[in-house]
Amino acid sequence: MRAPGDILLISCYELGHQPFHLASLSAMLQQAGYSPQTIDSAVETPSDEVLRQATFIGISVPMHTALRLGEQIARRARSLNPAAHICLYGLYALLNADHLLQTTIDSAIGGEYETPLLKLIASLEQGEEISIPGVRTRQEESGPWIQLTSFVVPERRQLPPLERYARLQVGQSLRLAGYTETTRGCKHTCLHCPITPVYHGRFFAIPVDIVLADIRAQVERGARHITFGDPDFWNGPTHAMRIIRALHQEFPQVTFDATIKIEHLLKHRHLLAETRECGCAFIVSAVESLNDAVLEHLKKGHSASDVIEAFDLMEEVGIPLRPSLLPFSPWETLESYQRLLDFFEQHHFLEHIDPVHLSIRLLIPPGSALLETADSHEWIEDLDPSAYTYRWRHPDPRMDELQEKVAALVEEAERRKADPIETFFQAKALTLAAQGQDFSVARATRNYGPRKVLPHLTESWFC
Template sequence: MTPCSVKPCAPSGARVVLVSPYELGRQPFNLAQPAAWFAREHIAAACVDLSQQKLEPATFAHAEYVAIYLGMHTATRIAAAALPKIRALAPHARIAAFGLYAPVNAAWLKSLGVDAIFGGESEPDLLAWVQSGIAPADTVVRRDKIEFVLPERRGLPELQRYAKLIQADGTQTMTGFAEASRGCKHLCRHCPVVPVYQGKFRIVPLDIVLADIAQQVAVGAQHISFGDPDFLNGPSHALKLAEALHARFPDLTWDATIKVEHLLNHAELLPRLRQCGLLFIITAVESVDDAILDKLAKGHTHADFETALAQCRALGIALAPTFVPFTPWTTLAGYRDLLATLLKLNLVEAVPPVQLAIRLLVPQGSYLLHLPEFAARVGAFDEAMLGYPWQAEDARADALQSEIMAWVMDAEKAALPRAEVFAGIWARTHAALGETTPPIDPAQFGAAIPHHSEPWYCCAEPTETQLASF
């Protein structure tokens, strides 16, 4: 398969408008890919990224179809707020939603006036919808293999407007964003990928990935962040891609998300990936409590996490763990243990403070609801929060979570350093336990590691700034 050459998205007079409410500070691949499909069929399409652009009347003046990408919770909440204005700007347009959060929220979206719902590999169905003018009566979720074409990024805001790589020394590097696969073969119970893909994943062909990265390098990208749910779902594909990428762009660095389980099971690949430019790995550790990890079906233990961290450090690969620290099973003592673990492992500087404030979101379709004892304790689905409400077994943990989130948000506005924010979390946690706060040796914070300039997370509520586009 060779990359497809297409015309850029039409800025105005477009028959189709593709909208991305928010994609974690990335230039959205999931607009660029369907845009390429429409361009190949000579259908005029415009792209609007609400994280960077406003809803402009000219963009929607000739729109017959509007397709909104809902890849995450934040994007879905923003889309719900934006829909009335989109409808006002394009009163006769038909509206579709696609992405992970579209099929699981189909009934709610239709109540808001969305005509068609697509999930999984949506590009063929979006195209068929526009070409036929007929919205499917039921939600369409496609998991079979589709063709990928070269993503059409020329209709999107310039790459330099998106999140940057912040090096350990504080310097910034322009970052591109690519996907080498979609879906995931694992069934972690809290993951929003699982209800849609149900253990399936699809590879994006090497030539398409390389051509997509090349067009981003051509406009200044010096680092690439892979947005795959797990880069090692297809280890052979991943290694071939890394080697081809390094051969073509030997100075290019990159990062990827990889499960702890894969870091251990495919440890033999890591030295070669490091040689090919792998700078750091994001890994969803979620908890250091083995009982909670088991409920989440994460496939690793606390000990596995420490082993994976040690082997990455030995290879010179930075590990950036992410967490969902507040769950129904979190206790104050358990949360204190998480903080103590970060100190013991010198990881404070490697974890954005917001990661220590996250409360588990339970969306529609969550596999957590397959646990009878969990399903029995959650409340009715709350459309305002797009999730099932729950309370911790230890009510003090809920109160602490609210306090820590408020502290982290205030600290972020004040641009406080991570170590200072952590110290505030440490003190608040011990106060909640009625304990004297132990002193912290600054050496325990660890060294800064490369990270993205936008530390937002996929299960967060949208901020006022994110809603400002409309």
């Protein structure tokens, strides 16, 4: 398994970024004396020849969309190369292992995947029976491997160039964007988050010198903006600030964005001015909803009033806040969904939203912490393993119908590259129509007023 092509690593989707999870694992395999071949199927198609040649095929599935695409690739690889060992690794691999192991793959790894995966390859190479902590097979049950990884600098030289990925856009200006991570896991345990059943509130800091070396390599390849992809950049605020200070000192023209919880923005507000001065272009935060009943059910750690305070704070500091939303859950109502839309319209925040977020519906993967809540039996139905989620229906059928219509709307708008402001008002029109009210999209779009020009990435966020 040491020859080039014996080990094939495939990424399916990492939010439009050059795949970090491929680069990280590739570096560790090379350090161990292997010669992995890497393919990012988001921008290149694995050939039949490459799939037939591989002895080991590792497919990265850090999120739901990646898993959906990854299973398709695994099925194709299995038909072309029945003898290959196919392993899915990442958050969604282990959560969905029962389904995936039935026919599609040979092993699944969740959590800190590098060490178990290297041990798996060594066992296969030596012809040993597979019994490795963190590696789930048809014969061996194993939970996630949650121990500190000996991190190395990600290896990106084999990956497609940054020009093939999302860019930072400010008005008509485009900048090449890189991506890295400063931590793994998350110390918070929001009930709907797929990180919770894998990490259970633990997180690990990646050494500062490793992070900076990864950034440096991407800047050398043209990156002028960096996305910090941590679930929460301020899980360790001291660690995060060390990194952005060093980044700004070495590359003062390079900007960045990060994801930070609402409660952390409020708790560590004294860090925001320096964060802006170090080059922060915008911050993403998982707002999810402005319905306190929803936020309580999800154990988000913030309230609707906290969200409003955070928006005011960020406007004052001068860092655009881009919310991610989860507006379709069993506890959202037609009225509270409309209030959510009204909030963004009345505060002139429509430019802050990627329209896809108006359509996101709660996913409940196997192992979700939501399954353990006291009232889960009242609303969670059977598992749909092929969709990687438990089924549920809203008590108000109008909400399920609205979600389907809004999802179709934003998908078509994304395909056409439609005006996001008009798309927002089309979603509002659908919402009011569900309540028997008329609404003029054209008039609302005309009357919205001057458009803000805010920094954003050119690919919308999908889960």
